[in-house]
Amino acid sequence: MSEQSRRFLRQTRFAPLGAAGQARLEQSRVLLVGCGALGGALAMSLVRSGVGELVLVDRDLVEESNLPRQILFDEQHARESWPKVRAAAHTLARIGGPTRIETHALHLDADNLDELAQGAELVLDGTDNLETRYLINDWCVRAGVPWVYGGVVGSGGMVLPVQPGSGPCLRCVFPKPPPAASLETCETAGVLQPAVAMVAALQAGIALRLLAGAGAPAARLVELDVWEPRVRSLQLARDPDCPCCVRREFSMLEAAGEHRALRLCGRNTVQVRGSRGATDLAALEAQLRPIARSLVRNELLLRAEFEEARLTVFPDGRALVEGTEDIGRALALYDRYIAR
Numbered sequence: 001m002s003e004q005s006r007r008f009l010r011q012t013r014f015a016p017l018g019a020a021g022q023a024r025l026e027q028s029r030v031l032l033v034g035c036g037a038l039g040g041a042l043a044m045s046l047v048r049s050g051v052g053e054l055v056l057v058d059r060d061l062v063e064e065s066n067l068p069r070q071i072l073f074d075e076q077h078a079r080e081s082w083p084k085v086r087a088a089a090h091t092l093a094r095i096g097g098p099t100r101i102e103t104h105a106l107h108l109d110a111d112n113l114d115e116l117a118q119g120a121e122l123v124l125d126g127t128d129n130l131e132t133r134y135l136i137n138d139w140c141v142r143a144g145v146p147w148v149y150g151g152v153v154g155s156g157g158m159v160l161p162v163q164p165g166s167g168p169c170l171r172c173v174f175p176k177p178p179p180a181a182s183l184e185t186c187e188t189a190g191v192l193q194p195a196v197a198m199v200a201a202l203q204a205g206i207a208l209r210l211l212a213g214a215g216a217p218a219a220r221l222v223e224l225d226v227w228e229p230r231v232r233s234l235q236l237a238r239d240p241d242c243p244c245c246v247r248r249e250f251s252m253l254e255a256a257g258e259h260r261a262l263r264l265c266g267r268n269t270v271q272v273r274g275s276r277g278a279t280d281l282a283a284l285e286a287q288l289r290p291i292a293r294s295l296v297r298n299e300l301l302l303r304a305e306f307e308e309a310r311l312t313v314f315p316d317g318r319a320l321v322e323g324t325e326d327i328g329r330a331l332a333l334y335d336r337y338i339a340r
Contacts, residue, residue, distance in 0.1 A: 007097065008050055021212030022050065026098050028211040029053040031120040033108050033136060035084040036060065037191070038150050039126025040072040041200030042207070046124075047092050047099045049208055054092075054099055057116055058084040059107040059271060059318065060264070061301070069193040081312075083300055105300065107262075107271060107318055108132055110253050113139050122210055123147035124203060128265040130177040135252040137162065137170040141245045142253065146210050150203045154189040155227035157199035160220075160236075161206045164245060167219035172239035194226045261327045269322045270330030279317045279338070288337060309333050 004026075005012075005019075012022045028051055032039055035058035046054055062070075062077040062084055077087040085103035092101055104116060108127075113135065117123060123140055125133055125148060133149060140147040141164045149160040149170055162169050202224075206217055221234045243249045262271045281302045289295050292304040303312045309323035311333065319338055321330040 004098065011049065016214055017208070017212050021214060024213050025050050025208065025211050026052045028121050029055070029119050030122050030124060030207070030211070031055045031057070031117045032124045032126055033057050033132065034126030034128065035072065035088040036066065036126065036128060037069045037193075037196040038152060038200050038203070039124075040070050040088060041197055042124050042126050042150075042204055043088055043092060044071060044095075045200065045204035046207065047095050047097060047101070049204075050097055051099050051211065053102065055102045055104070055116065055120065056085045056088055057104045057106055057108050058088070059105065059314075060084050061312065061320070062087050069191060069196050081301070081303065086300070105314065106316060107273060108135070109273070110135060110255055113253075117143070117145070120145060122207055124207055125149045125151075126200075129262065131252070131262065133170060134177060138244060138250040138252040140164060141169050142248075142250055146216065148203045148206050148210075150199045152195050152199045153191055155192050155195050156223065156225035157195055158224075159199055159202045159206070159222045161210070161217055163210075163216040163219070166216060168236045168238045169242060169245040171244040172242045173221060173236060175239075175243070192226060195224075198224055198226055261331055263325050263327065264320070267322070268325055269320050270324060270327055272319045272321055272330055272334040273317065278315055279313055281313065281315060284313060284338065291337075304337070306333075306337065311337060313338060 008022050011017060012019045030046060030051055032042055032054060035043065035056050043054060043056065061081045062073045064078045066073055067078060072088045072091040083105040085105050089101050089103050106112060108116065117139060123136055123145060125136060127133060136147055140162060144164050146163045151158050202222060209217060219236045221236055223232045240246060260273050264271055281297055285295065285297045285302055288304045293306055295304045301312055301314050309321055312320040319334055321333050324330055
């Protein structure tokens with residue numbers, strides 16, 4: 001028996017997976033969007049299960065407040081403000097096994113999704129905002145690639161597998177994103193790590209089933225709560241007039257380049273996408289050092305503090321403006337200090 005066979009022996013003894021399903025897992029390629037709470041737990045499950053290639057995309061940095069629920073990170077990652085994809089790869093590498101990990105410290109958007117998802121057999125949602133989820137839904141429906149939605153807040157969450165062509169998509173269930181501030185967030189309602197773990201476990205189980213070729217599960221929206229505790233499963237049908245999977249209208253994909261700023265969940269932070277492409281961090285450091293209260297630069301980012309806010313700038317021109325949720329103010333600060 002090979003070392004690889006011994007490693008996954010308990011897993012392949014599960015008859016619905018078996019050796020053939022394990023072999024398919026080891027040849028698969030998965031795009032995982034988000035490496036925080038949900039994404040970290042998903043990545044851990046997939047790597048330990050032996051998925052062949054795992055593409056990690058996340059725009060954020062590790063902070064101390066992440067540590068209670070984001071299992072791939074430790075205090076060193078937080079102290080040194082590691083990009084989450086880099087910290088995730090650092091932790092996952094210690095597990096070993098066959099998985100090849102590809103990382104992208106980027107904001108997923110309509111301009112780069114085609115390239116990042118190239119060759120993916122499955123897309124997994126580890127994100128914290130609805131706009132990105134609707135974008136993923138558009139792309140997956142158009143490309144015919146399955147994806148698994150997951151959301152968590154407080155002590156509960158939801159999971160929905162989307163199999164294009166054979167069941168409802170996200171917009172069949174939730175036709176459009178709700179108005180801003182109409183839903184609770186992890187900032188207003190908090191979040192419990194066991195809720196994250198349960199949602200991620202269900203997403204990962206569905207992912208393994210799809211990747212192993214065992215067929216799509218029934219189209220159900222699963223709602224759960226770890227505090228009560230309770231689980232509820234709702235059978236769903238495709239909307240015969242769905243703008244996405246029926247009428248083939250992909251509004252989020254067609255909005256390439258339009259979404260310049262985005263509030264980040266529970267962070268008092270706005271992400272701003274630069275309109276000028278890549279940023280020369282060394283040149284920016286020279287401009288900002290005389291006026292910044294403090295400034296740190298490495299090969300991955302530049303972080304500068306001013307009286308009004310703290311700005312973290314990445315080589316791709318993206319910036320995090322911390323200290324405000326006002327998009328207009330964030331754009332003004334970005335334009336004042338970075339786009340000048």
